[in-house]
Amino acid sequence: MKTIEQEFDPSIPVSTLSEHPENPRRGDSKAVNESIAANGFYGAILVQRSSGRVLAGHTRLKAAKQSGATSVPGIWLDVDDKEAKRILLADNRTSDLAYYDDDALFAVLGSILDEGSNLKGTGYDDATYKLLLRTDSDTEEMYVGNVNQGMSPGDRAAIYEGSDIRSIILPFQGEVYDEVVQNLTSLRSSLDVKTNADVVRIILGQAVDK
Secondary structure, eight states: OOOOOEEEEEEEEGGGOEEOTTOOOOOOHHHHHHHHHHHOOOSOEEEETTTOEEEEOHHHHHHHHHTTOSEEEEEEEOOOHHHHHHHHHHHHHHHHTOOOOHHHHHHHHHHHHHTTOOOTTTTOOHHHHHHHSEEOTTTOOEEETTEEOOSOHHHHHHHHHTSOOOOOOOOOOHHHHHHHHHHHHHHHHHHTOSOHHHHHHHHHHHHHHO
């Protein structure tokens, strides 16, 4: 396994760091700020030593600056510009390609709530948890985001791994998100389909054909 030359620095002055000008990722500053407020700043920002450009951790750096921090923990990477771009893309894209084991996700969220704590700082909130984890009281079928999932999470994971499946993540403000969910629910019924992906595919196809 190739290992990049790297050095941990527990206190890199934020004034010496800059965002990579070709960074295509736009992080959720609100969620990251809430996480830092609840959990503290953890991990380290990845930085190209020769340029001081951040390769991973742009949003955390912004949050640190907003909180008044003058330094952050980071890892200096001895890479050239070409390698830096590849790391910049890979760190984000490999995260995009991941998926959740629903059983494990719901279990850890539930355990936090069972301990009498709230979900602040996790990126989730109680309302989202209740929306995600809903079952039909008559059939005990599981719903995620109010969409009937059919198979168990374990079965879906196996199919996901064996299929060429890609996800599109679309961020919405809270009030707009509620509107989008309601519209998708209505369209699933009127189009007689079971998933939001089917709704988007059909609506986009109709729009292109016009």
